[in-house]
Amino acid sequence: MGHALVQHVSKHTCFGANQGSTLLDLVITHDTEDIVDLNILPPLVNSNHAVLSFTFRTMDMLYDHFTLRPNVWKANISAIQECAAKTDLFVDTNLSVEESWSVFKGKFSFVTSSSIPYLVPRRPNNSPPWITKTVRKLLRKRKKHWNMFISTGLEQYTSSYCKIKNACRALISKTRRSYEKQLVRDPRYSSKRLFSYIKRRTQRSDGIPSLMIQENPLILAENDIEKAEALSKYFSYVFSVGNEEQPTTHYDRGG
Secondary structure (H helix, E strand, O other), X not given: OOOXXXXXXXXXXXXXXXXXXXXXXXXXXXXXXXXXXXXXXXOOOOOOEOEEEEEEOOOOOOOOOOOOEEOHHHOOHHHHHHHHHOOOOOOOOXXXXXXXXXXXXXXXXXXXXXXXXEEOOOOOOOOOOOOOHHHHHHHHHHHHHHHHHHHHOOHHHHHHHHHHHHHHHHHHHHHHHHHHHHHHHOHHHOHHHHHHHHHHHOOOOOOOOEEEOOOOOOOXXXXXXHHHHHHHHHHHHHOOOOOOOOOOOEEEOOO
């Protein structure tokens, strides 16, 4: 089939109080190897739908490699001096500038490389500043009980998870209010943190951009109703068996 799709979620993702646990949230791609590291995480706030976390793999994946930097402030100066005294640092003056620099650079690296430690840059921390160590500890406990509930489905883990979830919500609200009061109390000495917090709280999404319809590429679906109709028609073709042609819906990045 030209439009065969793969559904990757196999466990329940919706946990209603009356209906029980059901599988409602799907991750659908064209290949089984498109999705890796699929995790079912606890619901957000008052939602009864689990959060799905996964990595989507493409044909050409780019990886960020951290560049190691020498930490000159913690260099062993005495060891460098001792190694330099035993090393011939002479550079032939008849060589060109590039050749002389290459020779000196190699000797300098030999003398210093074993006596200077390297710094590994830390990964960016995207967690809010009011998430303290106490909050993280409670969040890890909540995740542990959630995993037990997902794997076993026992009622005892459901009740314990709900209690810890409510405790997490109350503690996070308390630490956030405390952080906000600290920012407002003396903004002169924490203006950078204040503006960073304001920027974090005022982020917004522009939603789905204008869509180009296949029947008439000159007409764009711009309002919500037109976008919903275009996407509904597109997915009706994708999920219908026996269709030979797949419609094309393009994003208009300029809109």
